[in-house]
Amino acid sequence: MELTGAEIVCESLLKEGADVVFGLPGGAVLPLYGALSVYPAIRHILVRHEQAAAMAADGYARATGKVGVCIATSGPGATNMVTGIAAAQMDSVAMVAITGQVPRPAIGSDAFQETDVTGVTLPITKHNMLVMDVKDVAQAIHDAFHIARTGRPGPVLVDIPRDVLLGEKTEFVWPSTTKLPGYKIPWEAPEAQVASAAELINQAERPIIMSGHGVLISHAYGLMTELAEKAQIPVITTLLGISAIPSSHELNLGMSGMHGMAYANLAIDEADLIIGLGMRFDDRVTGRISAFAPNAKFIHVDIDASEVDKNIQATVGMVGDMKAVLGQLLPKVEANQHIDWLNHINELKAQHPSHLVRESDELLPQYVLQRLTEVTQGRGIVVTGVGMHQMWAAQHCRFTEPNTWITSGGLGTMGFEVPAALGAQVGRPDVTVWSVAGDGGFQMTMCDIATAVEAHADIKFAILNNNSLGLVHQLQELFFDKEYIASQYTANPDFVKIAEAYGIRGIRVTRKDQVVDAVRQAMETAGPVIVDFMVKEDEGLFPFIPSGQSVKEMLEEPTLEEIT
């Protein structure tokens, strides 16, 4: 049967297993919506702003391991998705963005709602394409999903003119293969490299595994943990690597880096071998690169060849799929104890207890997160925005299952917490999603609470409300002579009333003794709930290695004296 381009898009989405899409219609993409109305197997979630479509697709992809799909119209619809697409690119998230374009004859004429979207998104997508013939639609969607989900995942944008969606019909033929002669997917690493890496591990006295997003994407957390246990190697997770190994695991040192655990950074400083798995040694992880892990050799495994030897010169650099490479490596690694090293790290932890929260009568944000994670027992999914609340959540939230921590790392996108939580909950309706938010970022995207209400999404928004752009405020305090400008809000809305306006429950917490009860009430209430935690406004974020510095310049809190 002959189908329109729009119908072919829908058929292709079903072939690719995309049963949920996030979007917002408009003129150029309307033919696709016409087709969606006769494809009820594809659930469409109508967002309030296209950036939420992209960020929800991101959250959906990270929570499910599937490809997240978002749809927008030409021009402003597409450009509104740009931030969400850029975030997916930086964090290696599998996403397919479908945008309507003005009809072919109008392209290049500055037509109404015309933007060169493939041009705009060229540097922030893994790949993009403008489909100029209805006969190419199925192949384009097939290739887009393949590129998005394989290798190092990333966003792929498919731009389709209105008259390709709704014009000439053609036979729907699902392509048997991709048409991508230049696309290579590394798998195993050369045996000689694996042998060299195993030798380095077997000889190391003070090794550390740094486990990144690649371990989660490749579902290699089991093998990574096996490697850690077999050779008794402590594991540091990067910001995006959190949840690859349970928080309670005795070898898990938590996050390192700029706001990482002091003991984790100190351990890196003394390590003689860093095993970087599916991570990219970015500046937030390393600080001043010349002072990073000065005594260590480096094993680096990544599926993206361009990441190996980019920031750190690897002693052994391996390009391959994490599961495949760890599968090669594991049998060659000897069982080990590293008793002295692990004892030493435990001493570091005792002397530098960044995982603990100091006693205070005030409502500390760290305290809120500790209680919250106690009540949830580390179950469910935690999604955050960007800023202090994000770092505190990374430091204090606990996790039991992989892929239950979703945050905007590379791009650092404020406002991510609302739509990404929506996408995660739609993808994982079986779990509760806690959206840990800052009052700043929350207000960037809170219009999409309405979408969460419509989707009956079980999301609990925990706003750590300090009435300011806290991290900016702290940087001004430390590095701009306390010249506070544009970092404090003087008229934040009443978030409990915001909740009421959306017809959902709002709870305000101002005292420590209210925290656990509020979290329980939120959990017991079906659907979205907003909990407004009025936390200590000037609480600083520590530990802190200032940008471009090393562990030697680390500002450390809480200190041992504050804890004991």
Next chain:
Amino acid sequence: MVPSNHTEQHTLIALVEDKPGVLTRVASMFRRRGFNIASLAVGNSEQPGLSRMTFVVNGDDYTVSQVAKQLDKLIDVIEVSDITSESTVTRELALIKVKTNQMTRGEIIQIVNLFRANIIDVGSESMVIEITGEEDKINALHNLLSSFGVIEMLRTGVVAMVRGQTNGLANGHSEQAGQVNSGSHS
């Protein structure tokens, strides 16, 4: 990273899909990653649907290896090779428009003949010279002619080819190509 100060000229060849926007993708990558292209030449290859690009890039080994990896990462790029250390033939074509008068014309013609270049247009006060050769040869002719006054010069950029039987597709171009630029120093 630890960029060494050892900057030298590298020649890279890329086989790419002949699709709209490929040149933009390549140029955009160079710009956003801060790489400099000394010259770039593009044209059809022996295979329909595929083009060959020749890049001349100035940089240390680290930079050039990053250029190659980032190029290879582009979906439309099928294969990249750094042929700097290989035995190659390289050619560039230049058109040079030089000022002439009755006094200088004879001398310029002599120089052109010495370089086995061609005069392809002669006017009363200028002539256009076509020269093909390695970059150095073109530089040398340009230097000699500059004393007469070069009005305009246009160079195509270097094209390069490895000697022998290879066609730059040594690894084949199947999708599961296995190890790609493994980047190991083991």
